[in-house]
Amino acid sequence: MHTYQDQTTLNKINRIALAAGDIILSHYAQTNRAIEIKLDQSPVTAADKAANEYIVKELQILFPDIPVVAEESPLPEWPIRKNWQLFWLVDPLDGTKEYITRNGQFTVNIALIYNQLPILGVVYAPVLRELFCGTAILGSFRQQIPTGTSHSIEENLNLTRIEAKPPEKGQPIIIIASRSHLNPETEAYIASLKQSFEANQTYEILNVGSSLKFCRLAQGQAHVYPRLSPTMEWDTAAGHAIAIFAGAYLFSHPNRTQPFVYNKLNLTNGDFVVSVLQI
Structure with a gap:
């Protein structure tokens, strides 16, 4: 359209x-x-x-x-x-x-x-x-x-x-975490994610509030944003748009085949991950 x-x-x-x-x-x-x-x-x-x-x-x-x-x-x-x-x-x-x-x-x-x-x-x-x-x-x-x-x-x-992009060789992977809503599930996901990195790959955690999490990733300042705590559709839609139009992708977690869509009967979102990495 x-x-x-x-x-x-x-x-x-x-x-x-x-x-x-x-x-x-x-x-x-x-x-x-x-x-x-x-x-x-x-x-x-x-x-x-x-x-x-x-x-x-x-x-x-x-x-x-x-x-x-x-x-x-x-x-x-x-x-x-x-x-x-x-x-x-x-x-x-x-x-x-x-x-x-x-x-x-x-x-x-x-x-x-x-x-x-x-x-x-x-x-x-x-x-x-x-x-x-x-x-x-x-x-x-x-x-x-x-x-x-x-x-x-x-x-x-x-x-x-702006364009979302992976880190350059030798640079750390930046993982975004919520400033106000970091929970044990997200911490566990980040820990498992770190295990999948190459042995010499460094990483950093960036704490960001609101939809700026999507935007920091969209502008290339971060590379992965896991959100494993409740959000509403209005919390994510605009940032979702900016991230994917900058070249990132968003998938449901843990079931990646579950469509992440809007205007549901219940406006509560499921868990999701935004990333520029093949993870």
Whole structure:
């Protein structure tokens, strides 16, 4: 499907992500930030809600015929969405724990899903001012957004193509681990992975928050990202898109033949691994 994978559409979504990032930063600067705990025990802040409202509103204005699933909006009932071929999937603030602890490693995630797979993804880290984006046709890109840049100049974005790639000879394999969700299962997988390396192959662990894990791999700064703990579809879709359009691949774990798809009855993802290595 070539529609909605062009530069014009990507620019529009980039603009929305940048503006949502500005909204989040306006809350981030406040010293008194109220935190609520949702039914699933995950935290939510006023920044999540404000960014969610803005993104959904903008998508509905620009693309009125495409439905939206967003983390902080009511989920459409399964009979309504089960036959959706095309829809937006949004996490307005991925890495709320990173937001709360003020380490800057949180992102705005916007993805377009077609036939249960991502065809466009945008990830923006407002504090780091890093924008990652891509489509199945164009590939993946990164830009460092200059301080003070208005989100209204999306046509002037100076996007640099990024490519996932294995380490050069003699360089360590970089394994990405979640900053907030590293569990014994992931640690055991990393230990088994290290056993498969050649005897003289060195490795390093890189702890990263939010969808930046996908993006670091997509830009060639890491090589394997195992995720053996629960995630939701909106957590992964945009980063998934950017990683695979940069040349990485994603497979379910432990059953690699299990399709990793979106718009399931239950929006909880299974375990997965993203890699540029043949493992």
